[in-house]
Amino acid sequence: MIKKKIVNFIKKETVLSIAxxxxxxxMFLVMPDIQYFDYIDTRVLAILFSLMVVMSGFGELGxxxxxxxxxxxxxxxVRQLEFVLIFLCFFCSMLITxxxxxxxxxxxxxxxxxxxxxxxxxxxxxxxxxxxxNLGSMFTPIGNPQNLYLYSLTGMPLGTFLWxxxxxxxxSAILLAILIFLRKAGKEKTDFIYTGKSERKENxxxxxxxxxxxxxxSLLTVARILPYELCFLIILGTVWIMxxxxxxxVDYCLLFTFVCFFIFIxxxxxxxxxxxxxxxxxxxxxxxxxxxxxxxxxxxxxxxLLSGFTSEYEKLLFGVNFGGLGTMIASMASLISYxxxxxxxxxxxxxxxxxxxxxxxxxxxxxxxxxLLGYKF
Numbered sequence: 320m321i322k323k324k325i326v327n328f329i330k331k332e333t334v335l336s337i338a339x340x341x342x343x344x345x346m347f348l349v350m351p352d353i354q355y356f357d358y359i360d361t362r363v364l365a366i367l368f369s370l371m372v373v374m375s376g377f378g379e380l381g382x383x384x385x386x387x388x389x390x391x392x393x394x395x396x397v398r399q400l401e402f403v404l405i406f407l408c409f410f411c412s413m414l415i416t417x418x419x420x421x422x423x424x425x426x427x428x429x430x431x432x433x434x435x436x437x438x439x440x441x442x443x444x445x446x447x448x449x450x451x452x453n454l455g456s457m458f459t460p461i462g463n464p465q466n467l468y469l470y471s472l473t474g475m476p477l478g479t480f481l482w483x484x485x486x487x488x489x490x491s492a493i494l495l496a497i498l499i500f501l502r503k504a505g506k507e508k509t510d511f512i513y514t515g516k517s518e519r520k521e522n523x524x525x526x527x528x529x530x531x532x533x534x535x536x537s538l539l540t541v542a543r544i545l546p547y548e549l550c551f552l553i554i555l556g557t558v559w560i561m562x563x564x565x566x567x568x569v570d571y572c573l574l575f576t577f578v579c580f581f582i583f584i585x586x587x588x589x590x591x592x593x594x595x596x597x598x599x600x601x602x603x604x605x606x607x608x609x610x611x612x613x614x615x616x617x618x619x620x621x622x623x624l625l626s627g628f629t630s631e632y633e634k635l636l637f638g639v640n641f642g643g644l645g646t647m648i649a650s651m652a653s654l655i656s657y658x659x660x661x662x663x664x665x666x667x668x669x670x671x672x673x674x675x676x677x678x679x680x681x682x683x684x685x686x687x688x689x690x691l692l693g694y695k696f
Contacts, residue, residue: 371573446674465640
């Protein structure tokens, strides 16, 4: 029974398991000492925890579902329906992260398309939602974990970060819009009648106000206006008193994954031969290294691993964000939408995989070309 639980945990949390093994292995090379405390970026962990708590609170209140429902009621044809479903992921991921966006809107899209009798559009919509979430999230420091980490590492102003990512976010939005408008089924009429759960518990308005305030505090912390320690304590204390069960929905495995990678990177940096070799490989090739390594280990671990061996964090930022495109595991968020789709329509998983890979490679190549042209000029 215990063995089965361990195997299931490893299958479910493969990245954490690998990170833990790497950390453990590195501890035999560099024995634990007081310098280990310097490895851990507590600011990133505190902000990541705070954001996950706040977003879980919003999700529990059905805020995102309500926004999507109100927008969909105004759609008149398939093109508008797809536009809303896809761009909900694109814009919401900038604030609520790419994985939360997909967890919220992919099931919503599958239900909506089924009710509208447009099941044949499901593969395109879910694939585009996945790409939209991964690319929309690259615009802000809180859009995904690797952005939050690298933003904290660089120390760059918020405006500078947004300015760096804006051109690629804009290109991504234009590409998504073009693909939607090229769809032949776009002009078909559709009537949207939402029959999902609309009832909400009583006395939730005050909770919504509280979570909005907590989100504002989190954003102030990201912008380095409010100390992260204070923000963490306020959010933890408030949610503990008001809505304790929300704390159970936090992805603690992701937090522990960060800790394990911090330990592994810190130890590798203290081994001169390994440190020099990895710096030689990564330095000057940050974008390529970010894209390639993301295809194998996904972009969050890639950002954590590569950041220890280069000072060109801005280039690495582009590499790991572009690297979220490509293979199914390039971004762990992509696996979320894949599992949600396959659970709904298992017979079409191969078709989904082929469409996913094709569209992802298309977006990846276009963004890389755009980056290279921009870099030259």
